[in-house]
Amino acid sequence: MSIKIENLTYVYNPGSPFETKALEDINIEIESGEFIGLIGHTGSGKSTLIQHLNGLIKPTSGKIVINGIDITEKTVKLSDIRRKVGLVFQYPEHQLFEETVYKDIAFGPQNLGLSETEIDQRVREAMELVKLPFDELRDRSPFELSGGQKRRVAIAGVFAMKPEVLVLDEPTSGLDPRTRDEVLDEIKTLHDRYKNTVILVSHSMEDVAKLVDRVIVMHNGKVIFSGTPREVFKETETLESIGLGVPQISYLVKALKKKNINLREDIFTVEEAKEEILKWIRSNKNV
């Protein structure tokens, strides 16, 4: 499912002394099946932008075209859009409300008017995707679970809608390192299985570099970069000046370069760094 955002501007409190331009002339095109990382400091406009994608906020001006349909048109039914664009908010576990894990995850599919069999299938699959044991947890209260499990139940509720576009706003904040890696893997598995379009908002440059096809960088309500991780993370100075950073490995490559140790500059992971350093050491020995 493709997304095209054209000249999108959003103004908070227009005409009042508190008037603030939260988004200014945003133009983004996202292909069907792309995995996008959206980064920017707090207040850069990321959350405002993603709330436009399923009609939670109406633009002040501009268009949002999803699969050829401009969702800002008055005739468009927002419930149709929300079936296709699933939004996982920050700390989604705060929105759990049902008595059992099963009912909580089934809530969305039920509203789609699906058959009981189809709902059951979707709940099972969503729980399998986020690695929650179905038989053990289906009848438990979501409020008795651990923090990591609650987060997964909330994410499974959105997975069960089978959204063609999945938008996640910092899905791993507050999670410990292992749970963080597992949740990211689960999002990746879903993406690989259904080739859905994913937009991941994150403050972790390492996670973004590892996972996404394309990085979009926002600053003061504008898009300032859009490109592959390799293209975007070359811009260390600019990214730092707008309150972001680059992955740790990029800092290492840069620092080594100053000492005349030249590694490939487009590497981000520990694995890639290991290979590059080994290559360097071996070529050194041959000299």
Place this chain on the structure above:
Amino acid sequence: MPEMIDIQDIQFYYKNDMEETTLALKDITITVEPGEFIVIIGHNGSGKSTLAKHMNALLLPTKGEVFVKGFNTKDEAHVWDIRQNAGMVFQNPDNQLVATIVEEDVAFGPENLGVPPVEIRKRVDEALNVVDMSEYRDKAPHLLSGGQKQRIAIAGIIAMRPNCIIFDEPTAMLDPSGRREVIRTIKKLNKEENITIVHITHFMEEAVNADRVIVMGDGQIVLEGKPKEVFSKVEQLKELGLDVPQMTDLTNELIKEGIDLPQDILTVDEMVMELCQLK
């Protein structure tokens, strides 16, 4: 002089609605010396926050004793002495600010301690200065960034003149620059103001400058030592669901390939230095 915090063989049980008990802390003994900078890491549910809440009498142990500056946390008569001595900063900055103007928020704590107005003025100015937020004194807190809000919350604690501050994942909700601001402030409080720091975090990079790292797992202390000692146990930490700083991870991978490197590399600078030796 008594230890800043002295935790003697404590246990703590939670009870849920069904009257089932969960042992959240098992046989924990820790002492924190005045001026120390301690980082606590551990997986979600390992008991880190529960332990932290014992350090200023927000929770009382089911078994064992906790002393803060010599005061037993079970002694209700001294609970305010304890909280004035050991302040706490939490994860969500929005839940900690109470006033509509920054300096009023910072003044809230000392006002409740009954500090005279002239002295409050002085303390508020100093506290805002320490966290580099003086120019925002008359702003509304809700218009500030996450990192700025957290620094106001910290200023509110500093104005109570504590000897110790406990930080419970203060950077979890912040963007990279907010995180840098808060970490810089915490280090400054320790180095320049000589405040004892207990810092709980999921970001391993934030632990590399600590005097001591305590690793929790399932309600127990599983590792304790200097950052270099603790993080050299790469495999054990990964088993616990934790991580090591990326440079330590990289070092470990290179050592496995037969490269001669010390095991205790934590930062980019150290890695660069060591690799230059191999030239």
